[in-house]
Amino acid sequence: MSLPQRLRAQVDQFIENYPGFKQGSQDAAQRIQEAIFAQGEDGREVADVLHGKQIGHPLHPILTDITIGSWSLGVFFDFLGLLTRSRTSQKAANHLIALGTFSAVPTALAGMTDFSGIKKDAAGHAAAHGILNSVALFFFWRSMRARSRGNQLSGFYLAVLGLGIMTFAAWLGGDLVYDHKVGVNHTPEGTIADDWTAILPADQLKSNTLQRVDVDDKHPVLLYKHARKISAVSAICTHAGAPLEEGTIVKDGCVQCPWHNSVFDLRDGHVVHGPATFELPHFETRVTDGQIEIRRWRLGMDEYPIESGSDNSQNDEG
Ligand code: FES
Incomplete structure (x- = not known):
């Protein structure tokens, strides 16, 4: 069994066997949907924007590109700044980490809205994905604060930690799409003839x-x-x-x-x-x-x- 397969088996095992995790995830999704519906038509329209109804495609994966891209590039420029002592690279890293951290808020909101209508068998994985991303966000937020206080090295270490956690969460997110078929079009394949x-x-x-x-x-x-x-x-x-x-x-x-x-x-x-x-x-x-x-x-x-x-x-x- 390859390493990713073993990792997937362990994650599946955790989600299936950790007491209450799966059921708690399904309940949480249900509560969020109830909260949206309690706001009536206005609540549903806001949720529709966050789902991506207007663009005919889930919004969450588009927003994750901004967040993941900014954080990844930020850590790259951190490395560059450390290697070259370039002030410009450090500044670029700080801006990118901040951009990723701020963009994580609408990204998380879109993800939570999608979670409210998640398939039951995928709720546990989606919850794990969300929890890990929240932890990653916490580290990037701490990294941003460290940088604003002039502590560039602490900011770098915190960002590397956040990036590691985010990468695992992103892998789980990919698994949700490619394995659990969350967010994909479920229209059956094949078409009826063009003729009457x-x-x-x-x-x-x-x-x-x-x-x-x-x-x-x-x-x-x-x-x-x-x-x-x-x-x-x-x-x-x-x-x-x-x-x-x-x-x-x-x-x-x-x-x-x-x-x-x-x-x-x-x-x-x-x-x-x-x-x-x-x-x-x-x-x-x-x-x-x-x-x-x-x-x-x-x-x-x-x-x-x-x-x-x-x-x-x-x-x-x-
Ligand atoms: S809304 Fe989820 S299957 Fe129809």
């Missing part, structure tokens, strides 16, 4: 009910008929893969995910509220010869196909 595809007799679709159809037994599509219009989106939540037919209808034609409460607009699959940041693939619909047909929406088509006057109300009793 019949998926269900129109009289089998009830109004105002979420109905899943597995096209070719591998493409789960969620159908919803409301006000004589039929909408179709992927039935798998992009956040962590929940079956959206088990979700609830909220607002005006939106579905709320049953697992972590992301909200998607059924008309075009866009994210109304996170933690999801990736939109659902959506489809044009029509009814032909009593069959509901769909085809994948592509750029250049109408933004809201169900509003576009296609004849999908034909044979529709809704």
